[in-house]
Amino acid sequence: MGKEIIWNAGDCNRTLKAVRPCECGCDFRDGVSGVGYLTGSNSDGDGFTIWIENEQVYKLLETLLGSDDTVRKKSKRKKAK
Numbered sequence: 001m002g003k004e005i006i007w008n009a010g011d012c013n014r015t016l017k018a019v020r021p022c023e024c025g026c027d028f029r030d031g032v033s034g035v036g037y038l039t040g041s042n043s044d045g046d047g048f049t050i051w052i053e054n055e056q057v058y059k060l061l062e063t064l065l066g067s068d069d070t071v072r073k074k075s076k077r078k079k080a081k
């Protein structure tokens, strides 16, 4: 049930990342919902968005892409010891 969206002439050089949907709901304009999405683009502004519906997959992506907030918090706690 996931959905892949390809766009052109959008944001340039968008770093590959896992993102949570915007809280105002603007990310659901096509009726697509999920726990978040994977997105990125090249220097020409050609990019993609892939909706993720499985929380576990999203968490793994965050971890693999180094954007997991919970991991950062845990490492901070260790340093603060």
Ligand SMILES: [Zn+2]
Binding pocket: 022, 023, 024, 025, 026, 027
């Ligand atoms: Zn929004």
